[in-house]
Amino acid sequence: MSNNTDFTLAELMIVAASEAWRGDGEVLASGIGVIPRLGASLAKLTYAPELLMTDSECFLVEEPIPLGPRGDFVPKYSGYMSFERVFECVWGGRRHAMIGPTQIDRFGQTNLSVVGDYKKPKAAILGVRGLPGNSINHINSFFVPNHSKRVFVEGEVDMVSGVGFNPARWEPGMKQDFMDIRRIVTDLCVLDFEGPEHAIRVRSLHPGVSFDEVQEKTGFPLLQAPELGETPHPTAAQLEIIRRLDPHDLRGAQIKGNPPGIRATA
Amino acid sequence: MNKLMTTADVVAQLRDGMTIGFGGWGPRRKPMAIVREILRSDVKDLTVVSYGGPDVGMLCAAGKVKKLIFGFATLDAIPLEPWYRKVRESGALELMELDEGMWQWGLRAAGMRVPFLPTRCGLATDVTKLNPELKTIQSPYADGEVLLAMPALKLDVALVHVNVADRLGNTLIQGGDPYFDHLVARAADACYVSAERVEERLALTPEQARFNTFERYLVKGVVHAPCGAHPTTCAPEYGWDMGHFKRYVASAAEEGGWQAYMDEFVTPGEAAYQDKNGGIERMGKLPLPVF
Numbered sequence: 197m198s199n200n201t202d203f204t205l206a207e208l209m210i211v212a213a214s215e216a217w218r219g220d221g222e223v224l225a226s227g228i229g230v231i232p233r234l235g236a237s238l239a240k241l242t243y244a245p246e247l248l249m250t251d252s253e254c255f256l257v258e259e260p261i262p263l264g265p266r267g268d269f270v271p272k273y274s275g276y277m278s279f280e281r282v283f284e285c286v287w288g289g290r291r292h293a294m295i296g297p298t299q300i301d302r303f304g305q306t307n308l309s310v311v312g313d314y315k316k317p318k319a320a321i322l323g324v325r326g327l328p329g330n331s332i333n334h335i336n337s338f339f340v341p342n343h344s345k346r347v348f349v350e351g352e353v354d355m356v357s358g359v360g361f362n363p364a365r366w367e368p369g370m371k372q373d374f375m376d377i378r379r380i381v382t383d384l385c386v387l388d389f390e391g392p393e394h395a396i397r398v399r400s401l402h403p404g405v406s407f408d409e410v411q412e413k414t415g416f417p418l419l420q421a422p423e424l425g426e427t428p429h430p431t432a433a434q435l436e437i438i439r440r441l442d443p444h445d446l447r448g449a450q451i452k453g454n455p456p457g458i459r460a461t462a
Numbered sequence: 463m464n465k466l467m468t469t470a471d472v473v474a475q476l477r478d479g480m481t482i483g484f485g486g487w488g489p490r491r492k493p494m495a496i497v498r499e500i501l502r503s504d505v506k507d508l509t510v511v512s513y514g515g516p517d518v519g520m521l522c523a524a525g526k527v528k529k530l531i532f533g534f535a536t537l538d539a540i541p542l543e544p545w546y547r548k549v550r551e552s553g554a555l556e557l558m559e560l561d562e563g564m565w566q567w568g569l570r571a572a573g574m575r576v577p578f579l580p581t582r583c584g585l586a587t588d589v590t591k592l593n594p595e596l597k598t599i600q601s602p603y604a605d606g607e608v609l610l611a612m613p614a615l616k617l618d619v620a621l622v623h624v625n626v627a628d629r630l631g632n633t634l635i636q637g638g639d640p641y642f643d644h645l646v647a648r649a650a651d652a653c654y655v656s657a658e659r660v661e662e663r664l665a666l667t668p669e670q671a672r673f674n675t676f677e678r679y680l681v682k683g684v685v686h687a688p689c690g691a692h693p694t695t696c697a698p699e700y701g702w703d704m705g706h707f708k709r710y711v712a713s714a715a716e717e718g719g720w721q722a723y724m725d726e727f728v729t730p731g732e733a734a735y736q737d738k739n740g741g742i743e744r745m746g747k748l749p750l751p752v753f
Contacts (some may be wrong), residue, residue: 215668216588221734233589251753252753253638253639253753254638254639255638261753263753264752265723265752266752269464277621278638278639278640279487279639279641279642280566280640280641280642283563285564286563287563287581287582287583294551305587307700309559309588310550313573314588314592315553316551316552316553317550317551318551319547320542320547320550321542322535322536322541323514323532323533323534323536323541324533324534324560324561324562324587324589325533325534325561325562326561326562326563327561327587328561328563328564328583328584328585328587329561329562329563329564329581329582329583329584331526331587332582332583332585332586333582344551354589355592356586356587356588357587357588357589358587359585359586359587362468362586365586366586367586367589367598367608368599368608369608370586370606370607370608371582371607371608372583372586374582389569405500406680
């Protein structure tokens with residue numbers, strides 16, 4: 197690990213997100229949103245060159261595309277991945293997506309549809325989108341830019357859009373084997389589902405964050421991974437790649453106030 | 463054979479209570495000129511089947527939608543569709559909210575004239591809980607797996623916008639992603655397309671001909687509608703109109719906002735619409751979004 201301390205929280209989260217794809221093999225890496233997409237791109241350019249990626253439209257590229265206006269950069273396409281083909285990939289299970297749900301519960305069930313009562317919701321969000329199909333067919337990770345009890349809800353999410361480890365939701369004969377929820381990267385920590393009966397654990401804490409603070413901002417009890425430590429800092433090489441992939445600093449607008457990666461002690 | 467007609471001719475084919483499917487995806491290649499014609503008509507109580515963008519939002523705002531069969535509604539760069547949200551939050555919509563993969567699966571079943579297609583998508587979520595008409599089925603083979611039987615989504619009418627069409631009903635989609643227009647067309651009793659350009663007869667190279675994604679026997683009518691996808695994209699020709707979208711989004715927060723939007727952009731007709739948006743020259747050159 198480098199001793200580099202000059203990085204932002206967004207950059208720390210990009211590196212943490214990139215770790216989600218380690219060891220997945222030849223799957224389509226879909227990072228939806230700026231930080232997950234930069235995470236997937238970083239993974240491909242460092243320890244996971246075997247990953248498949250798109251240009252965020254409909255073509256496969258072997259070299260990740262920088263975000264925003266591209267200047268001189270001309271994408272080199274290696275294949276095609278229209279929405280129709282994405283479904284074929286999803287249903288065939290060769291994908292690991294990272295998306296940002298509106299709510300997540302202790303079972304890993306996710307919600308992107310509505311907050312509040314379904315018939316007359318407090319807030320209509322996007323709709324379930326591809327969550328039911330993604331979650332039951334391939335590997336998924338989540339991204340939470342603002343770790344709070346509003347996201348990590350007590351009880352179940354208001355509208356179960358993505359499946360999770362809630363036994364009450366699974367009827368006999370339904371195939372649960374393809375469900376694989378890996379990581380949650382938040383602005384406070386990295387979580388996984390590797391506790392007893394897939395209980396959520398804190399796997400690493402971002403610099404300056406305590407387990408108690410994470411617990412306080414989470415609507416259900418958390419476990420600590422035995423190897424719980426600090427989220428690895430970005431190396432100089434990783435930062436160089438991130439800055440090249442995001443020349444317009446879109447990542448700087450992802451976390452409120454664009455705070456430094458190492459939180460100032462109060 | 464000449465299938466050329468006007469947007470008004472298309473809307474004259476629509477009846478209250480029909481189930482109408484829309485091509486495109488979110489704010490991309492939506493048949494908006496026809497949507498605006500529907501907004502000007504008194505057709506109502508529609509069941510709208512769409513990968514929702516401003517087509518869904520505007521039809522909701524105008525009170526045309528009885529039921530929505532969808533997986534999402536979004537303007538993409540502006541993630542939340544303002545009028546869908548507003549009407550959805552009022553509790554006024556009947557819904558069949560589906561995984562976006564289930565949506566195309568249902569259209570596929572309709573196009574293939576089978577009552578359902580099996581899938582795992584939707585199981586163990588509230589999609590099945592909230593739509594009790596969705597049934598499961600056990601595999602008749604040794605695995606015995608329990609799957610969702612996605613029912614066919616049969617459409618009365620499909621509305622699709624393409625880059626080029628001819629008078630016979632042949633179509634060409636030149637954007638990178640053809641979305642699911644072929645499934646929308648196949649699921650319907652009648653498909654009407656609007657097109658940026660209409661030719662007498664398409665005469666394509668083999669490379670171009672690959673991007674004819676559904677057969678002309680599905681197409682009942684062809685409308686010449688230049689910039690007919692505005693304010694959504696029509697790649698590779700023009701991108702979405704962010705200025706227009708912002709004005710549209712703002713209307714959802716204003717008192718009487720929908721009526722004001724209608725008065726300004728819709729009621730005066732398509733020629734006035736083009737003038738209001740800087741003319742067809744400007745609209746046809748809006749830059750494509752970069753992701």
